[in-house]
Amino acid sequence: MKWFDDFFEKKSRQVAQSASRRSTLARIGSVMVGTAFMLPVLPFDRIGSNAHAATKPSQDDTSCDYWRYCALDGFLCTCCGGSISSCPPGTEVSKVTWVGTCRNPADGRDYLISYNDCCGATMCGQCFCNKNERERPGYRLGTHNDINWCMANNSNTYHCTVAAIVGIGDKG
Ligand code: ABN
DSSP, X not given: OHHHHHHHHHHHHHHHHHSOHHHHHHHHHHHHHHHHHHGGGSOOOOOOHHHHHHHSOBOOTTSTTBGGGTTOXXXXXXXXXXXXXXXXXXXXXXXXOEEEEEEETTXXXXXXXXXXXXXXXXXXXXXXXXXXXXXXXXXXXXXXXXXXGGGGSSOOOEEEEOOEEEEEOOOO
């Protein structure tokens, strides 16, 4: 087996002479960095539920995909005995609210939507929806939707959320 040892000794010496440890590490490093940059651009299937919703807007106001709910965080009152703009019996509409802007796919126009909470009954628990278009973090209170807007009512108990149209954007 001496020839075997000699052969590998010779090869090892050749590699050691032609490639320093530093250049080998540099080469491995560049391969790793290259991989990290390339992986995000590799093609993958982007067709998900949102893409599907974009092509076929929901007409169903008990579905979280309905266009008016684009910035709603809460339980849909349409699943809780109310309607899209009125609270269920036994609850009262919040005195303060947060307002978002959603585009209606039917006419392509932007609408100002008031997301009032309905207060005075325990959490509805049906049709939870959490959409956050143009929503901002909590330190900007007026643009944050993860808040109990029953805070100014006699009862602070949150039940569900309505989505009433309160304004319409210019044709554009
Ligand atoms: N605006 C809905 C809600 C209620 C309670 C807590 C978080 C969000």
